Amino acid sequence: MEIKKVMVVGAGTMGSGIAQVCLTAGLNVVICDTFAPQLDRAKAGIEKGLGKLVAKEKMTEAEKAACLTRTSYTTDMADGADADLVIEAVLEKLEAKQDVFRKLSDLVREDAILASNTSTISISSIGSVIKNPERFLGTHFFNPVPVMKLLEIIRGLRTSGETIETIKAFGKKLGKVCIVSKDSAGFIANRIGSPMLNAAANAYDLGIGSREDIDAAMQFGWSHPMGPLALIDLVGVDVQVAVMEVLYAEYGDPYYKPAPILKRMMAAGMLGRKSGKGFYDYTK
Numbered sequence: 001m002e003i004k005k006v007m008v009v010g011a012g013t014m015g016s017g018i019a020q021v022c023l024t025a026g027l028n029v030v031i032c033d034t035f036a037p038q039l040d041r042a043k044a045g046i047e048k049g050l051g052k053l054v055a056k057e058k059m060t061e062a063e064k065a066a067c068l069t070r071t072s073y074t075t076d077m078a079d080g081a082d083a084d085l086v087i088e089a090v091l092e093k094l095e096a097k098q099d100v101f102r103k104l105s106d107l108v109r110e111d112a113i114l115a116s117n118t119s120t121i122s123i124s125s126i127g128s129v130i131k132n133p134e135r136f137l138g139t140h141f142f143n144p145v146p147v148m149k150l151l152e153i154i155r156g157l158r159t160s161g162e163t164i165e166t167i168k169a170f171g172k173k174l175g176k177v178c179i180v181s182k183d184s185a186g187f188i189a190n191r192i193g194s195p196m197l198n199a200a201a202n203a204y205d206l207g208i209g210s211r212e213d214i215d216a217a218m219q220f221g222w223s224h225p226m227g228p229l230a231l232i233d234l235v236g237v238d239v240q241v242a243v244m245e246v247l248y249a250e251y252g253d254p255y256y257k258p259a260p261i262l263k264r265m266m267a268a269g270m271l272g273r274k275s276g277k278g279f280y281d282y283t284k
């Protein structure tokens with residue numbers, strides 16, 4: 001099946017980014033959020049995002065206008081019942097996601113594909129409430145979606161090979177590099193990347209190097225676009241701790257234990273860029 005119409009459920013940071021890349025790939029998009037003011041924010045964000053592409057001459061005004069006519073906004077998932085693919089991007093809670101999929105299971109066509117943008121929750125657990133689990137999988141986009149090239153596809157225990165192939169073709173159309181991961185905590189990218197950030201925080205705590213030197217080590221020795229401590233500040237110290245807690249709970253290996261300094265920073269309200277202070281000071 002070729003994906004032509006997509007519904008995105010949850011129009012926050014990730015949902016609006018996913019909607020934007022689907023639009024620029026020529027697809028029809030229904031954007032659903034239960035919180036109506038969020039739809040206005042998503043609309044403004046998408047228009048701004050498309051405007052930037054016009055300014056950079058990556059898109060014409062006419063193409064932007066065509067994208068906008070292919071978009072609709074709603075608070076009712078029934079308005080996207082005829083979508084070929086539904087991508088859920090609501091909050092990172094199993095019950096909230098299962099609630100969405102329980103309803104979607106009754107709404108969508110039998111041959112529609114359902115996907116979750118979860119960054120940590122098991123795809124097989126979310127999929128347990130779905131009527132056709134072979135048509136369900138994880139589509140883990142990275143933030144900001146229009147910029148980050150990776151699409152991590154997660155194969156649940158019951159996901160069919162055909163579903164994986166359809167989503168690989170969809171990801172390619174979006175201009176993404178697609179990888180496929182087993183349904184295992186952290187999938188591929190966070191299982192490898194998050195412990196590295198954690199190790200950088202521990203190295204800083206032990207006084208192995210200054211924050212600038214630790215960041216420079218990975219930037220200039222390993223060609224990372226930004227240093228790990230600066231990246232924790234961008235991701236959010238609380239988010240990094242939450243990811244490590246999921247990995248530690250699943251694998252029980254001390255390698256995944258959240259760095260104590262991150263927990264102290266959380267207690268002190270030093271969450272990174274969003275709170276103004278993290279490893280670096282963003283208040284000046």
Ligand SMILES: NC(=O)c1ccc[n+]([C@@H]2O[C@H](COP(=O)([O-])OP(=O)(O)OC[C@H]3O[C@@H](n4cnc5c(N)ncnc54)[C@H](O)[C@@H]3O)[C@@H](O)[C@H]2O)c1
Nearest residue numbers: 010011012013014015033034035038089090092118119143
């Ligand atoms: N933010 C990131 O960097 C990032 C990266 C990768 C994956 N993710 C994952 O993507 C998902 C969404 O994250 P986000 O950062 O965009 O969250 P967000 O808080 O920005 O947006 C979530 C949106 O979902 C809406 N919502 C809640 N319940 C709903 C429902 N039942 N129906 C419709 N809409 C509903 C909320 O009103 C909100 O607008 C999470 O699972 C998260 O783990 C986030």
